[in-house]
Amino acid sequence: MLRVKLWGTRGTVSTPVAGNARYGGNTPCVEVRTDDDVLILDAGIGLHWLGESLLADGFSRGEGCAHILVSHTHWAHIQGIPFCNPMLVAGNRFTIYGRGDGDNSLEGLLLGQMDSAFCPVPNFFDDRIGAGITISEIEALEFDIGGTHVIARLVHHVSGAVCLGYRLENGSASLAYIPDVEYLEEDHRGPSLELAAGVDLLIHDAHHTAAEYAPHRGCGHSSDQDAVDLALGAGAGKVLLFHHHPDRDDDGIDAVVTSHRNGDFPVEAAREGEDYVLGADS
Amino acid sequence: MKMTFWGVRGSFPVTAPLQLGYGGNTPCLGVEANGQTVIIDAGTGIRALGRAIVDRGQREIDILLSHTHWDHIHGFPHFDPLYRDNTRITVHSLKHEGRSLAKIFREQQRSPFFPVSLDDVKADVQFVEHEDGETFCVGSIAVTSRRLNHPGVAGGYRLEHGNSAVAYVCDADLYGPLLLAHELPASSTDDLRLQELRNRARDLAHRADWVVCDTFFLPDEYVPDWGHSSIDDGLQLAREVDAHGLLLFHHRPGRDDTELDSLQRRYQDEAGGEFDVLASKEGLEISL
Ligand SMILES: [Zn+2]
Ligand SMILES: [Zn+2]
Ligand SMILES: [Zn+2]
Numbered sequence: 151m152l153r154v155k156l157w158g159t160r161g162t163v164s165t166p167v168a169g170n171a172r173y174g175g176n177t178p179c180v181e182v183r184t185d186d187d188v189l190i191l192d193a194g195i196g197l198h199w200l201g202e203s204l205l206a207d208g209f210s211r212g213e214g215c216a217h218i219l220v221s222h223t224h225w226a227h228i229q230g231i232p233f234c235n236p237m238l239v240a241g242n243r244f245t246i247y248g249r250g251d252g253d254n255s256l257e258g259l260l261l262g263q264m265d266s267a268f269c270p271v272p273n274f275f276d277d278r279i280g281a282g283i284t285i286s287e288i289e290a291l292e293f294d295i296g297g298t299h300v301i302a303r304l305v306h307h308v309s310g311a312v313c314l315g316y317r318l319e320n321g322s323a324s325l326a327y328i329p330d331v332e333y334l335e336e337d338h339r340g341p342s343l344e345l346a347a348g349v350d351l352l353i354h355d356a357h358h359t360a361a362e363y364a365p366h367r368g369c370g371h372s373s374d375q376d377a378v379d380l381a382l383g384a385g386a387g388k389v390l391l392f393h394h395h396p397d398r399d400d401d402g403i404d405a406v407v408t409s410h411r412n413g414d415f416p417v418e419a420a421r422e423g424e425d426y427v428l429g430a431d432s
Numbered sequence: 433m434k435m436t437f438w439g440v441r442g443s444f445p446v447t448a449p450l451q452l453g454y455g456g457n458t459p460c461l462g463v464e465a466n467g468q469t470v471i472i473d474a475g476t477g478i479r480a481l482g483r484a485i486v487d488r489g490q491r492e493i494d495i496l497l498s499h500t501h502w503d504h505i506h507g508f509p510h511f512d513p514l515y516r517d518n519t520r521i522t523v524h525s526l527k528h529e530g531r532s533l534a535k536i537f538r539e540q541q542r543s544p545f546f547p548v549s550l551d552d553v554k555a556d557v558q559f560v561e562h563e564d565g566e567t568f569c570v571g572s573i574a575v576t577s578r579r580l581n582h583p584g585v586a587g588g589y590r591l592e593h594g595n596s597a598v599a600y601v602c603d604a605d606l607y608g609p610l611l612l613a614h615e616l617p618a619s620s621t622d623d624l625r626l627q628e629l630r631n632r633a634r635d636l637a638h639r640a641d642w643v644v645c646d647t648f649f650l651p652d653e654y655v656p657d658w659g660h661s662s663i664d665d666g667l668q669l670a671r672e673v674d675a676h677g678l679l680l681f682h683h684r685p686g687r688d689d690t691e692l693d694s695l696q697r698r699y700q701d702e703a704g705g706e707f708d709v710l711a712s713k714e715g716l717e718i719s720l
Contacts, residue, residue, distance in 0.1 A: 160447075162510075163476060163479065163507075163510050164444075164445035164446075164447055164456070164476060165447065166441075166445050166446060166447045166451075166452055166455060166456025166457050166476070166714075167452070168449060168452050170447070171447065171448075171449045171452070174447065175445075175447030175456070176447050195444055195445065195447075198444060198685075222544065223544045223545060224544070224545060224546065224547065225506065225509075225545055225546060229444075229502070229506070230444075232502070233443065233444050250544075251543065251544040254544070259544065259545070262539070262545075266583065266584060267500050267530075267531060267536050267584060268500060268501060268502050268505075268536070268540070269501065269502060270501050270583055270584075270603075270658065270659060308547045309543075310543030310544055310547070311543065311544050311547065312544065369547075370547065396479075
């Protein structure tokens with residue numbers, strides 16, 4: 151069983167405006183719980199608030215353990231890490247998985263964010279400070295975290311960014327997370343189709359609307375139609391439009407969702423605070 | 433001068449509806465004189481300000497940067513004028529001891545952290561580091577920068593135009609222990625340095641019309657080492673320098689509208705009419 155909760159759904163930059171409040175303004179972070187483990191997809195500002203909820207749950211006593219899977223190192227996907235307060239508590243254990251960009255390891259990049267020129271928070275990646283944090287450069291693209299099978303695939307985003315999508319399988323439940331992807335050619339769809347094949351829930355980049363997409367071609371993001379097409383092609387059970395454009399307000403997102411109502415495929419927009427239970431009835 | 437608040441929140445942007453009355457964007461102010469806007473700090477508030485500046489057609493832009501902690505610079509890559517031709521952006525800060533200001537900004541804006549490198553933007557971006565205590569002109573505004581007690585190289589500003597003066601004292605632990613000590617071993621001169629830093633904050637704020645002050649903490653929340661002041665510290669400074677008004681600023685994430693409303697009332701009472709107290713609010717405009 152996978153219990154999914156959305157803590158950040160916004161792309162690129164946090165948007166503290168009232169008109170975005172229903173779908174949420176925090177940058178990407180998704181909590182996924184199994185019966186035994188805490189898994190976290192991406193570490194945007196949503197991670198701060200997820201961290202506060204973990205403190206109410208064993209992490210304040212230094213007894214917590216969580217696994218963070220990072221899609222890529224654009225700021226919006228890692229900027230919550232310095233403000234994840236359970237990482238300041240000794241005894242907690244975190245593993246952060248992801249990939250650097252070839253020139254820099256994931257560890258080097260994450261340490262760069264904690265550099266004292268930028269970051270007022272103590273560098274808890276130092277063994278002597280705070281939680282025990284392991285940074286794990288993903289080599290093999292398939293591995294297990296407890297009872298959860300993780301499949302990672304490189305997806306096409308923008309040049310210079312090494313970007314991963316993830317598939318999580320636990321019992322009969324499955325989830326795919328592809329927050330940043332662009333399909334410039336048919337080959338680019340392959341890894342996503344593999345990740346999303348038959349999943350219960352697909353969380354997919356829908357930064358643009360199909361109507362707006364043309365001038366943004368090559369900027370690394372999908373449209374709502376790309377997300378729906380991919381979900382249909384992969385036989386996903388449901389698609390959540392994710393990574394909302396910072397200037398798309400709640401009404402704008404509603405309009406996008408409504409435009410898919412005539413198809414009989416379930417399309418929803420990712421809304422901060424929403425949760426989903428996958429594989430409960432088996 | 434007219435001062436407009438575009439971001440008032442410290443540490444990181446908050447988006448919860450109950451905090452949006454005062455606002456969730458990280459620090460950014462616009463100070464307008466003779467039709468030119470000077471920007472203070474480049475938190476996420478600079479995103480909306482950048483659009484306003486483009487609409488107004490201003491192509492010479494100065495940004496006074498307090499320091500390079502994330503919350504004061506992470507709006508910069510989202511600053512619309514960066515991506516416009518015929519635009520010159522000058523970023524000012526205090527003199528850096530190690531890495532230059534330019535290098536720190538290049539580090540923020542490069543692959544694989546951000547898709548557009550600072551070398552590929554359309555605007556001409558310049559970085560200028562000033563000596564502590566130096567006064568320079570930005571348009572018709574005279575600006576003085578002084579170092580404050582905060583980890584790393586952090587400076588506050590005093591802006592003067594005609595008879596009016598505004599001080600920006602953020603981020604700073606005004607009355608706490610010396611926070612630059614990690615650079616040097618503790619020594620007998622620490623007390624002296626601390627006194628010096630406190631005097632610099634007082635210089636900036638001296639009889640100012642408004643002091644925009646780091647008031648992150650309530651007294652019972654205070655943590656040494658974080659480099660922030662409490663609201664009581666802000667009041668003490670305003671009193672010591674005979675300021676006309678105190679703007680509570682760099683609000684702690686999580687502090688919601690109701691709490692800020694009541695803190696504003698409580699500290700207005702506490703000031704007892706000696707000076708004004710306002711909690712900074714996104715969209716607030718103050719004419720001087
Ligand atoms: Zn993204
Ligand atoms: Zn700050
Ligand atoms: Zn700071």
